[in-house]
Amino acid sequence: MSTTxxxxxxxxxxxxxxxxxxxxxxxxxxxxNSSANTLPDRYQGMYLDEIYQDxxxxxxxxxTGGLFGGGEYGxxxxxxxxxxxxxxxxxxxxxxxxxxDMPGNFVVTRYETPAxxxxxxxxxxxxxTSIYPVEYYLKDQKSIEVYMYVLEQREYxxxxxxxxxxxxxxxxxxxxxxxxxxxxxxxxxxxLMGLNQTVIWLWKHPEEMEELMELMLKDLEKxxxxxxxxxxxxxxLSSNIHESLCSPIQFKKYMIPHLQRITGKIxxxxxxxxxxxxxxxxxxxxxxxxxxxDGVECVTPKPQGDVTLEEIKSHIIGEDKFLRxxxxxxxxxxxxxxxxxxxxxxxxxxxxxxxxxLQLGISDLLPANGDVERVRLVGEIVEEWxxxxxx
Numbered sequence: 001m002s003t004t005x006x007x008x009x010x011x012x013x014x015x016x017x018x019x020x021x022x023x024x025x026x027x028x029x030x031x032x033n034s035s036a037n038t039l040p041d042r043y044q045g046m047y048l049d050e051i052y053q054d055x056x057x058x059x060x061x062x063x064t065g066g067l068f069g070g071g072e073y074g075x076x077x078x079x080x081x082x083x084x085x086x087x088x089x090x091x092x093x094x095x096x097x098x099x100x101d102m103p104g105n106f107v108v109t110r111y112e113t114p115a116x117x118x119x120x121x122x123x124x125x126x127x128x129t130s131i132y133p134v135e136y137y138l139k140d141q142k143s144i145e146v147y148m149y150v151l152e153q154r155e156y157x158x159x160x161x162x163x164x165x166x167x168x169x170x171x172x173x174x175x176x177x178x179x180x181x182x183x184x185x186x187x188x189x190x191x192l193m194g195l196n197q198t199v200i201w202l203w204k205h206p207e208e209m210e211e212l213m214e215l216m217l218k219d220l221e222k223x224x225x226x227x228x229x230x231x232x233x234x235x236x237l238s239s240n241i242h243e244s245l246c247s248p249i250q251f252k253k254y255m256i257p258h259l260q261r262i263t264g265k266i267x268x269x270x271x272x273x274x275x276x277x278x279x280x281x282x283x284x285x286x287x288x289x290x291x292x293x294d295g296v297e298c299v300t301p302k303p304q305g306d307v308t309l310e311e312i313k314s315h316i317i318g319e320d321k322f323l324r325x326x327x328x329x330x331x332x333x334x335x336x337x338x339x340x341x342x343x344x345x346x347x348x349x350x351x352x353x354x355x356x357x358l359q360l361g362i363s364d365l366l367p368a369n370g371d372v373e374r375v376r377l378v379g380e381i382v383e384e385w386x387x388x389x390x391x
Contacts, residue, residue, distance in 0.1 A: 003172045004058055008359055009233060011322040012272045012294060017356040019386040020349065022379045023174075023324070025365040026051070027061040031129040032368035040372065055372070057379045058173055060361065062166075076179035076236060077163060079226050084153025088112040107131065115149035116142055138193040141205075144212055147192070151215045156226035163231065178232040178271070180223055183262070184213040185246060185254040186239045195245060213254070220262050228269040235271045236297065237262070242279030248287065256290050263292030274324070278364050280306040285315040295322035300363035301348075304328035309351045317355045325361035326352065327378065332362065332370040341374055345381045353385065 002010075007018045030048050033039045043051050052059040083089060091109045110119045121135035138144050163176060181187060188198045202209050220237075227235060237259075246255060263273040272294045277284075281299060285307060288296065296316060301309055305328065316323050326348050331341040352358045360382065366375060 005172055005175050008058075009175050011357050011359055012234070014320065014322075014356045017354045017390075019390045020353050020358060020360050020382055021058055022360050022382045023058045023060050024362045024375055024378075025060050026362075026372065026375060027365070028129070029366040029368055029370050029372060032127050035127040035129060043372075051372075055376045055379065057375060059170065060174070062170060076177050077159070077166075077232060078179045079156040079223060080159055082155045082157055083111075083150065084113070086114055087150060087153060106134070111137075111146060111150055113146055113149050116146045118143040118146040118150075133191070133194075136191075136193050136197070138188070138197070141208070144208065148212060148215050151219045154219065154222070156223050158226050158230050167231070175233045176231055178227045178230075178235045180235050180237045180262075181216075181220060182239050183220075183237055183255055183258050183275075184216040185250060185258070186241070187216060188213075189245050190240060213258070217258060217261060221265055224262070224265045224269055224271075227271065232271060234274055234294075235266050235269075237273070237275040239275045239277070240279070241275065241277040241281055241284060243281055243283050244279070246284070248283050251284055251287055256287065259291040259293060263294075267292075274322075282306040282311070285311060288315055288321065289319040293321065295324065295357075297324040298364045299323060299325070300328055301326065302328075304330045305363070309348060313351055313355070317352060317357045320357075322357040322359065323352065324359040325363040326358065327360070327362055329362050329364055329367050329370070332366055332374045334369075334371055338374065338377070341378070342381065345378050346385070349382070349385045354389065 002018065004021055007021050008023070010018050027048060030039070030051065039046075042054070046054075049059050049062040052062065089109065089111050091107060093107050105124050107122050107124070108119065109122075110117060118137045119135065120133060120137045122131040123134050124131055138147060167176065182190060185198075189195050193201065224235065239255075241255075259275070266273040273292065274295045274297055275291075275293055276297045278298045278300060285299070299305070299307065299312060299316065301307055301312060309326075312323060312326070327341075327344060330336060331344055348358075348360070360378075362375075366372065
């Protein structure tokens with residue numbers, strides 16, 4: 001008899017369709033409501049994996065200990081970055097400099113190296129469950145030189161204790177996935193430089209940017225090497241693809257060759273390659289077939305995203321790739337009648353459920369104001385559909 005893990009991993013190769021696994025992300029909902037003390041009474045004092053168990057759905061993000069601190073075994077296994085011996089890094093929560101909010105709302109990170117210094121400032125969101133940059137690391141040629149020095153010295157290490165803990169507890173339910181950094185262009189736009197500055201530097205300093213992106217590609221290759229001799233099955237690039245951050249022209253020029261290179265390394269290491277695509281991707285989805293990716297996570301259909309289930313079927317399933325997720329997150333809020341969620345769930349199962357290429361989840365995640373009981377409801381619909389089609 002196949003395990004849940006068997007059914008999840010079967011989508012990598014396709015073949016004979018198996019029962020659909022309902023595998024949603026609910027950690028954001030949990031974190032936000034925990035911090036606001038608004039969790040439903042029945043879930044007060046529970047860990048995230050206990051809530052998954054109560055809902056009767058497969059855990060996707062679950063708590064664990066580990067050598068390098070707590071984390072989410074089911075979210076992704078992350079590598080530990082080891083900076084060069086002559087590089088000092090310090091992190092400080094502060095309101096200082098020109099930041100006037102309450103102390104601790106901002107976090108300053110500074111790298112001090114023989115090549116110079118670079119600094120980033122991020123701001124915590126309202127409930128402190130996530131952050132966003134207000135000052136990027138890369139501001140000028142000097143900071144780019146510092147970052148290149150950091151990349152040249154950086155190494156990665158797999159956390160075996162972390163893995164063994166999760167495998168013992170969840171090994172028959174979920175498979176180990178590894179988190180990769182973003183592809184170079186999106187890493188610049190989202191993490192290091194910002195959209196405007198990235199576009200300007202690509203235009204004014206193309207040779208310097210090509211050199212920088214080459215080092216970033218080598219950094220990703222180091223990550224693949226660190227995962228190579230481990231039980232990790234899938235490596236996912238956290239690219240957060242959105243056409244407003246990456247036009248089709250940029251995608252063809254930078255993303256396709258970069259992804260082809262990295263996915264080639266991933267496949268050579270015996271792993272499957274995926275990436276996180278959220279937001280509007282209608283103009284980019286036809287280009288997916290050229291990337292070398294085995295599948296994509298999150299791609300959001302209408303009415304939240306800008307693609308239809310038929311377009312997803314054509315450009316993902318039809319190109320022999322798998323889809324993780326697929327149900328728009330907004331349908332889990334009370335703004336939408338529960339009947340719309342029921343109808344959409346039935347429709348995605350009918351359109352994609354027999355393809356052998358679907359891991360069903362929420363695109364992207366359960367909102368903070370989402371109704372967690374709708375997660376249970378979808379699970380019941382999927383269970384009934386599986387009985388009718390595979391029973």
